Amino acid sequence: MTLYDVVIVGAGPGGVACAIKASEKGLKYLVLEKGKSLFQGIIDSYPRGKRVYPTIPKSEPGPFPIEDLMPDSNNDPVEEYLIKIETCVRKHRIRVNLNEEFLDIKREQGEFNVITRQSRYRTRNIVLAFGSNIPVELGVYGEAKTVARKLDNPAEHIGAPTLVLGGGNAAADVAATLSKAKRAADDHTPVYWGHKKEHFKVDKEVARDLGEEILLGGNIKILPAVVPKIGEVDKDGVERLLVQTQNVQLGQGVELQQGMSFPMKHVIACIGTQGPSPLFDRLSIQQITCTEGICKIGKEGARLILLRPPYQTSIRGIYAVGGAISPAYIEIEEQGSFKERKHSNLIFTAVRDAVEAVEHIAASSDQ
Numbered sequence: 345m346t347l348y349d350v351v352i353v354g355a356g357p358g359g360v361a362c363a364i365k366a367s368e369k370g371l372k373y374l375v376l377e378k379g380k381s382l383f384q385g386i387i388d389s390y391p392r393g394k395r396v397y398p399t400i401p402k403s404e405p406g407p408f409p410i411e412d413l414m415p416d417s418n419n420d421p422v423e424e425y426l427i428k429i430e431t432c433v434r435k436h437r438i439r440v441n442l443n444e445e446f447l448d449i450k451r452e453q454g455e456f457n458v459i460t461r462q463s464r465y466r467t468r469n470i471v472l473a474f475g476s477n478i479p480v481e482l483g484v485y486g487e488a489k490t491v492a493r494k495l496d497n498p499a500e501h502i503g504a505p506t507l508v509l510g511g512g513n514a515a516a517d518v519a520a521t522l523s524k525a526k527r528a529a530d531d532h533t534p535v536y537w538g539h540k541k542e543h544f545k546v547d548k549e550v551a552r553d554l555g556e557e558i559l560l561g562g563n564i565k566i567l568p569a570v571v572p573k574i575g576e577v578d579k580d581g582v583e584r585l586l587v588q589t590q591n592v593q594l595g596q597g598v599e600l601q602q603g604m605s606f607p608m609k610h611v612i613a614c615i616g617t618q619g620p621s622p623l624f625d626r627l628s629i630q631q632i633t634c635t636e637g638i639c640k641i642g643k644e645g646a647r648l649i650l651l652r653p654p655y656q657t658s659i660r661g662i663y664a665v666g667g668a669i670s671p672a673y674i675e676i677e678e679q680g681s682f683k684e685r686k687h688s689n690l691i692f693t694a695v696r697d698a699v700e701a702v703e704h705i706a707a708s709s710d711q
């Protein structure tokens with residue numbers, strides 16, 4: 345199995361900058377991106393037509409460390425920025441595995457094993473460039489865990505009952521859009537909209553659109569207090585999600601449970617995102633909990649990652665850059681003291697961090 349100098353997790357501005365720098369330094373590298381495109385994080389989170397600013401924080405000297413990744417100074421819309429990125433990716437022949445979700449790291453005899461949903465990779469160093477929007481996990485038992493996080497193609501759900509999970513605007517919007525697509529196709533199969541709490545929480549405009557869809561004949565069935573329980577593979581090899589729809593206490597520890605099971609390919613979980621802190625915990629990367637007096641930028645109770653310059657985590661050989669370490673981190677200074685550092689979540693900072701981290705990796709591997 346190939347031994348990489350560096351495996352880069354995430355193909356946003358930070359990950360792509362790492363790849364460009366690694367290639368320039370002659371390092372053997374691979375980028376792993378869970379989405380189907382490079383810059384998937386930006387594709388998913390920027391509204392259509394949003395102008396992209398090449399902001400450099402006042403405290404930073406600039407210029408933009410890799411010009412090919414710099415948003416245009418005319419603040420062009422995101423669609424044009426993504427075209428520029430495509431050209432940049434072709435020019436630098438970025439080696440990336442798309443649709444490959446990073447799951448875990450194992451340390452073995454002075455090197456790392458990076459584990460993804462499909463495979464594992466040997467590497468000397470890792471750069472975590474997975475941004476700040478880590479999906480909240482479904483939290484189910486069992487081997488089947490992969491569900492869609494957004495509605496990519498409504499046509500894939502025509503003719504099949506679909507479960508949309510989540511109690512907020514994103515889930516309501518997906519339920520209404522899907523129902524509309526089913527109506528247009530004269531498909532009467534239901535859209536189940538489930539939430540683990542009793543009450544759903546959506547904005548007025550979203551509620552109005554959803555109400556209109558129901559009045560127009562949309563077959564939306566609302567399931568409050570639905571709890572995802574088990575992700576299983578059935579006897580035909582189909583991945584299914586079992587959700588509990590009712591739980592009645594019969595006394596003396598006995599419960600009457602009712603549930604429904606959906607093929608995972610017809611489940612869309614709009615259950616939000618969280619910062620990467622739980623993931624850092626799972627990887628045993630050290631963080632500090634902010635308390636009054638310690639942090640000025642981080643809110644009380646927030647967990648800030650501990651980093652040694654340049655962006656090396658508490659585990660030697662693992663670096664964290666970009667959105668993943670925003671809005672602040674704790675720097676371990678040379679004398680061993682700690683200092684809270686502000687870290688703006690910007691394309692510039694992700695690219696700058698990446699360049700510094702990979703330069704450090706290259707210098708360390710020369711020794």
Ligand SMILES: Cc1cc2nc3c(=O)[nH]c(=O)nc-3n(C[C@H](O)[C@H](O)[C@H](O)COP(=O)(O)OP(=O)(O)OC[C@H]3O[C@@H](n4cnc5c(N)ncnc54)[C@H](O)[C@@H]3O)c2cc1C
Pocket residue numbers: 353354355356357358359376377378379382383384385386389390391395396397398399444445446447473474475476477478665666667668688689690691692694
């Ligand atoms: C609406 C909006 C507008 C913004 N506007 C601007 C702007 O105008 N100018 C500016 O400078 N900044 C802007 N930002 C901030 C900027 O987009 C971020 O700072 C930047 O994208 C961070 O880059 P990154 O590479 O660290 O993370 P991301 O861009 O989030 O990239 C992370 C990548 O990692 C992938 N990933 C995540 N988890 C995994 C996993 N487990 N396995 C494999 N891959 C994974 C994601 O799919 C994603 O492609 C904006 C942000 C938002 C949300």
